[in-house]
Amino acid sequence: DADVTQTPRNRITKTGKRIMLECSQTKGHDRMYWYRQDPGLGLRLIYYSFDVKDINKGEISDGYSVSRQAQAKFSLSLESAIPNQTALYFCATSDLRRGDTGELFFGEGSRLTVL
């Protein structure tokens, strides 16, 4: 089983619909992230959370919200989806304890298409 699990893996929706992407992890990491990836643009950070009570905006947070329900769960919501939110979304976790590099561990990705 994957250490970082995303659901759904694929979703097609219509403009204006509310969408939630969920992420859960079994690595015991405190830090969780949501990224989107578009062709030619690399990974862009949407939101991140360093613990359950900590939520921070990334470089492209407009149009998105998140919820950190527990150490192991971090959800991303699109309140009213629009076509330019069509992308591949990744959840990731990391830890920065002494001796760790801070490398990210990624989920398998959620491909979202907004028509």
Add this chain to the structure above:
Amino acid sequence: GQNIDQPTEMTATEGAIVQINCTYQTSGFNGLFWYQQHAGEAPTFLSYNVLDGLEEKGRFSSFLSRSKGYSYLLLKELQMKDSASYLCAVMDSNYQLIWGAGTKLIIKP
């Protein structure tokens, strides 16, 4: 601003050696990462450099020069399965990762 530059695409031959360069300008430096990403899949960690020099891990090596803001990933004895995108990322002074757009590596028989 902060930016990471790497070539968009490279082509190499099976069995050969290829070097993928990455230059960066960031607010502070707390390490440089290389990730491999096959099409439609998640990125996977390849290497981490925080001190100048070469880190070798099997067929893959990564080099860092902090004074030049430069790194490269060296892949030896190329295999068809090495066809993928290679992502360079720098951790800045706030421990945030700044990502390059990735280099798509195409391996030909």
